[in-house]
Amino acid sequence: RKExxxxxxxxxxxxxxxxxxxxxxxxxxxxxxxxxxxxCRKEPKLLMSVYSSGNEDGRFTAQLNRASQYISLLIRDSKxxxxxxxxxxxxxxxxxxxxxxxxxxxxxxxx
Amino acid sequence: DGxxxxxxxxxxxxxxxxVTLSCEQNLNHDAMYWYRQDPGQGxxxxxxxxIVNDFQKGDIAEGYSVSREKKESFPLTVTSAQKNPTAFYxxxxxxxxxxxTQYFGPGTRLxxx
Numbered sequence: 191r192k193e194x195x196x197x198x199x200x201x202x203x204x205x206x207x208x209x210x211x212x213x214x215x216x217x218x219x220x221x222x223x224x225x226x227x228x229x230c231r232k233e234p235k236l237l238m239s240v241y242s243s244g245n246e247d248g249r250f251t252a253q254l255n256r257a258s259q260y261i262s263l264l265i266r267d268s269k270x271x272x273x274x275x276x277x278x279x280x281x282x283x284x285x286x287x288x289x290x291x292x293x294x295x296x297x298x299x300x301x
Numbered sequence: 302d303g304x305x306x307x308x309x310x311x312x313x314x315x316x317x318x319x320v321t322l323s324c325e326q327n328l329n330h331d332a333m334y335w336y337r338q339d340p341g342q343g344x345x346x347x348x349x350x351x352i353v354n355d356f357q358k359g360d361i362a363e364g365y366s367v368s369r370e371k372k373e374s375f376p377l378t379v380t381s382a383q384k385n386p387t388a389f390y391x392x393x394x395x396x397x398x399x400x401x402t403q404y405f406g407p408g409t410r411l412x413x414x
Binding site for chain 2: 194198221222224231232233234235236239277281286287288289290291292293294
């Protein structure tokens with residue numbers, strides 16, 4: 191079983207749609223969680239950290255369920271510019287700050 | 302501008318050749334990391350360094366070497382022992398905050414001729 195699992199997609203949605211991505215992780219000791227966005231042939235860029243209480247940044251909402259070891263990202267009112275691969279990332283904890291990356295979910299927003 | 306730079310953007314390696322990828326940051330971060338990304342796979346950790354003059358092997362260190370002589374610099378050498386070096390190489394550095402957060406350079410694409 192992979193340490194971080196995501197549905198690879200692609201998710202093809204029309205502009206204005208709401209889309210949700212899910213991610214599960216296997217290590218219950220994981221301490222911090224992130225969503226990164228990666229455009230084609232570019233580096234990953236931090237989209238948002240994910241907190242147990244849930245957090246929102248504009249059209250983006252992230253949720254964490256520690257009991258189920260489940261992370262989600264909701265994008266409302268999708269824009270063409272949201273088209274990218276979304277990476278679920280988990281910090282294993284401890285002193286090394288090692289991140290474990292999911293393989294990513296590809297989103298294509300259609301006009 | 303603060304950030305992480307990597308050079309070159311594209312690099313071609315001949316069989317049996319060692320090549321060195323550059324990574325520089327001016328963010329004053331102590332920790333730096335090297336990852337490799339292959340199509341359809343998540344990023345995999347090659348080496349990391351938490352402080353100057355110290356570094357640790359990651360999950361796929363075989364065929365690679367690093368040095369950390371300066372806080373700002375963390376070069377990666379891909380040696381001839383790495384039999385499948387074609388990949389996208391990403392360097393990152395990390396804040397010391399809570400949670401510590403990694404930021405990436407623009408990457409280097411290595412191709413074997």
